[in-house]
Amino acid sequence: MPMTRTYLKGLDMTTGTDAFANLKRAYASGRTRPLAWRRAQLDALRRLIDEHRQDFVAAQTADLGKPAVETVLMELDLIVSEARFVRNRMGVWSARRPVPMPWALQPAAGWTIAEPKGVVLIIAPWNYPALLALEPLADALAAGNAVCVKPSELASNTSKLIAQLLPQYLDAEAVAVVEGGAKETGELLDQPFDHIFYTGGERVGRIVMTAAAQHLTPVTLELGGKSPCFVDGSVDLNVAARRIAWGKFSNAGQTCVAPDYVLATPDIAEVLAKRIGVAIGEFFGKDPAVSSDYGRIVNNRHIERLCKLLPAGTVPAEEPSSPLVQVASVVGAAVDMVGRRITAARADETTDGEKAKRDGHADILTVPGVMDPAGRVMCGGVVDRATRYMAPTVLFGTQPDAAVMGEEIFGPILPILVVKDARAAIHFINSRPRPLAAYVFSRNRSVRLAFERETSSGSLGYSLTLAQLLSSRLPFGGVGASGMGSYHGKAGFETFSHIKTVVSKTQWPDTMQAVYPPFNAWRTRI
C-alpha cells in the first residue's frame, strides 16, 4: 500500500483536493509574491539540504542502493546550487522590462513583467527522487508560486523524507507534499492547477497531458527516450570509453540522459567495446556487485524487464533447481532467440507505422559471428535478483530490431551498434523519435556540425555525457517524444511564470482617434 499523507501546516490531510484548496487560499492571500518570501523559501531549502545530507543519503541507499557520493554530487549539490542561482537573479528576472513602442502607439510606454503562474503541481519520478522533486521546486518558488510536490512512491524512503522535511523548513501554507501513486496523482490531476510540471515516462506523460487539457492547464513534460552516442576513430578512445561508461553506469543506468546506445564506426567499434569494459573495471573493480560505488535496480519489475533485453540465455528466466531444469532453460533460450528473430523479421515485413524506423535499419552493419539480435555480451550480463543487482553490461554488434533497441533501456545495458559512418548514424537517429540527449565523440568539425544541424534532441553533448545538465545557465528539457518545455535557472523561472504584457498610453493627445470609425479618411487609401 502506498503511503498517502498530505502535510499542510500540522494538518494531516488525506486528499489532493484538500491540498489544492489550501494552496489556492495561500496563493490568493498574496503571501508568495514578495521577493522576501521567495528568498526566505530558497534559503530554507538550502538549509534543509545542508542539515539533512545524511538522511537523504540513507533514504536513497534504501530506495536505490545509490552510492552516497552520487546522491551528494548528482542531487543534493545541484539542488543547493540551483536554489542559490535563482535566488540571486530572480529580482532582475521579475522586474519590469521596458519595451520600445511602435510609432503608431505613441505616446505610450510598454513593458513586460513576470507574474507567478499561481498554484503549480510538480510530479517527480524515482530515479533521482530528491533532485527531480526539489530542483523544479526551487524554480517554482523563485517565480512566486504556491507549490504541491508529488514525489515518486517507488522511492518511498525519499518520498517520506521530503514529506517530513518540507513543512518543517518551508512555508507549510504555500508548499504541500502529497505522497502516493497513480490513484493519488490522479486525484491531484483532477484539480485546476495553473501549471503541471511532470518528470517521468511517456505513458504517464500522456495521462498528465490529457488531464491537464480538461482545465487548459499548461504542462511541462520532462520525459525520456533512447539517447544515442556516436563515436568515430578520430577521438581518444580511452577518454571516450570512460566518459561513456560514467554516463551510462551512474545510478546503474537509471538516468534519463544516459547514453542509451552507441553508434560506432567499424574501425573502432570492437576496440571501443573492450575499452568501455576496461573503464567499468577501473570504476567498479573486478566485481561491481561488491563495489560501494555501483547502484541497484529500483525494483523486481524493472530487473525482469531488463533481463528480457539481454541476449537469449544470458540470464535464466528463473533460478534453475535441477539439471533437467537447466537443460530446459538452455533449450528455452535457444527457442526464444529463434522466436525473437522471427518476430523481428515479421515486424519488419508487416508494421506499417514503423516504416521510418525500418528505413533506418539499413544503416546498421552486422557483425560476423554475432547471432543474437541483442548482440554479443562483451562484459557483464550477470544478475542477482535477490539484491536487484545487474552488472554493467556491454553488448556488441546489436541489431536495430532487437528488443533492447525497441524501448528506453533505463538500466545498465549498453548496446554498441556498428554504423558505416557519421552520415549513416545521422540517418539512423532521424529514423527514430527525437531523443532527450545526443552525444558525439568526433574531432572532425564537419561531423559535429552535421549532428548539430541535422539531428534534433533535447540537448547535444560533444565529447561528454550527462554533464550538460550541471549548469543552471543552460535550459534543460526534451523535444518531440522526449518532452516539452524546459527548466533550470532562467528557463525554470520562466516556465513557472506568466510573462505579462503591459502598455500604458497617455489620454492626451488622443491619438487613437486616428483609428475610430467612421473610416472616411482611410477609405481613400485602400
Ligand code: NAD
Ligand atoms: P515513475 O514511475 O516514478 O512515475 C513518475 C510519476 O508519475 C510518479 O510520481 C508516479 O507516482 C506518477 N504516476 C505513475 N503512474 C501514474 C498514473 N497512472 N497516473 C498518474 N500518475 C502516475 O517514473 P517512471 O515513469 O518510471 O520514470 C522513468 C522515466 O522518466 C524514464 O523514461 C526516464 O527517461 C524519464 N525521466 C526523465 C527525466 C527528465 O528530466 N527528462 C528525468 C528522470 C526520468
